[in-house]
Amino acid sequence: MSKLDKRDEVVKAALELIAEHGFHGAPMAMIANRAGVGAGTIYRYFENKEVLIAELYRDLEERLFPVILEKYDQEKPIREKFMHLGTALLRYFIENPLDFRYLEQFHNSPFGVEHRRDKILGEKEGCDIFRDLFEDGISQQVLKELPLVILFALAFGPILAVARDHILGFVTLDEGLIIATIEACWDGIRR
Amino acid sequence: MSKLDKRDEVVKAALELIAEHGFHGAPMAMIANRAGVGAGTIYRYFENKEVLIAELYRDLEERLFPVILEKYDQEKPIREKFMHLGTALLRYFIENPLDFRYLEQFHNSPFGVEHRRDKILGEKEGCDIFRDLFEDGISQQVLKELPLVILFALAFGPILAVARDHILGFVTLDEGLIIATIEACWDGIRR
Amino acid sequence: MSKLDKRDEVVKAALELIAEHGFHGAPMAMIANRAGVGAGTIYRYFENKEVLIAELYRDLEERLFPVILEKYDQEKPIREKFMHLGTALLRYFIENPLDFRYLEQFHNSPFGVEHRRDKILGEKEGCDIFRDLFEDGISQQVLKELPLVILFALAFGPILAVARDHILGFVTLDEGLIIATIEACWDGIRR
């Protein structure tokens, strides 16, 4: 097993276990065990558990963004762009339930809150696409004139909730329902 | 201190500490300490920490429902009823941030998922009011014809997200924004 | 076993093990084991290992000082007072080899150095008797006019070295040798 393979195994094992059992339900020893490496090995790649958690999140973002931006056309009208991003995001979550569950664990933790605070209050962005889209929508008077944070809540709140319900088996989303859901989100934010 | 007083003190202390620090940041000894009782005493009232957590949730619901149902008029049109419930819920969260934070911790935990599963799949209800409202809305063709679970997500997803952002200080909700937010939720679910 | 008994057992076990194997050779688990208590129990009495080490030292001083001050007569001439303290100290070490070995471990550690720094540079004393004695001796022109620190080294350096050699079995000190050694120390510091 090569060097990068080991790091990858650790990342995979950690993602799985944390997604499934939460941060506290995924001891380092269990992660090491599932990854097929020694307990100390994790610490070659990640300074400590906190860093592992943060890098897992970064890794996830790096996988997620390219996918939802595929075939994204900046020239299209705002509604179409929102539909593209919303459905792509929801589809990604459904197809990558581990990633989604990890994302939830991360958001619902001190790390996630801090990360969010930095993003909203600080200048360092990442989710620019959505922010740009919403700011455009407001200035073009296509979207409701509400604080950005609330528009985000109206758009992503349902997407995350619906993705979770699908993954937990409370509902089964097919392509039709995906589109219907994102359209409903659009109804929520559009003027 | 009477028997019921003791139980109440434990419940209050546990709610505060868990809301503030999460399940894992609130050891039983710390809860006992803040409640002004012995560590062993908690176990007279709650079989173990898991049970305490679950009963805390039940207690919270019992406080929450009477408040949001105050002045709730079954005879009003569906839109008005939704606005009443939605704004009341959001107001309650804002005014009782501890309750809200606890609710979030609970939902984002194995207990919460199991609880939800029972509610949605099983027959035992509780959130009947919303379920009734939404089912009425669908049959009266006022609401979109979507699975109940999705309507819930469209309505509650943003409410929870917005409440959290307010409590974390990312946005400040006044009465106007509360109403605007719930109206936007209505736009999302209405036909 | 009563509450205080447990603390005492821990203190005794820790003293023995640290005296014998050094701080790093005396894991908390081993101390707990020898004390006949659970590993967690130690932490009821001592916040952490560092605190345990420091309190062990305090305990030791509280045992040591009364013994060497027994029958100590402030009115006697300086030489006699020095002989009293010196021989008493050396006797104590020989009769309480565990205490001596612990003292050495403590002095030869960051804790000990810091403790020493506080004592010499700060105002908080404890070894006042010796300091007073030496300062008196200097001002009465009985002792050499050297910095206190050096006088301490001349007096205690040999005492500690000789105690260690006795305990390790490199020499066997009887009462005659004890007196001869302290007299030699006196020769070192006296004018």
Place this chain on the structure above:
Amino acid sequence: MSKLDKRDEVVKAALELIAEHGFHGAPMAMIANRAGVGAGTIYRYFENKEVLIAELYRDLEERLFPVILEKYDQEKPIREKFMHLGTALLRYFIENPLDFRYLEQFHNSPFGVEHRRDKILGEKEGCDIFRDLFEDGISQQVLKELPLVILFALAFGPILAVARDHILGFVTLDEGLIIATIEACWDGIRR
């Protein structure tokens, strides 16, 4: 880098780190890192950490003895020879604090005790010069008639104590104090 250079780098790095942080504060990986070699490489030159520690001590002695024996004249009277050796030793410690700190770490460890035991009880010498000097002194009735071990304690105890205090900054030794200190040691051992 040649074979001997590598060994030297390891020795130098180990001495520095152990002198500064103690045996337990100087992991092999850190030593390797500072020496600019691979961690495994150390094990080509030293069987394990224990052996490294012991050889470091031997190296130190090999550096120390030539220095203090420089201009040492066997024909001079005993007092003068003691003064030469004592002041040379103290000066060496002051000028080579790393060596001194290492020496202390070593003496205050199981290795050091074992080493001492071999030297005193066994036949293999090394400190012959001092032993010879003291035995001469006793037979010429210049020194007190005490066991050699005690004479050693009276002579070296203060030297080590005073060197430590200087290095820790508790006193500042200039040439005058160095001589005064060694003269005081002489007063301690002389008849």
Place this chain on the structure above:
DNA sequence: GATGAATGAGCGTTCATTCAT
């Protein structure tokens, strides 16, 4: 019934040593 001291399994992390490259 109420207490809180005692427990010990389990946690995150370190590091001397090995061995495939």
Place this chain on the structure above:
DNA sequence: CATGAATGAACGCTCATTCAT
């Protein structure tokens, strides 16, 4: 030979739970 990634036993410490008082 030299390397440094990999190992896993061992560390200090926490905390849900029990039970003698």
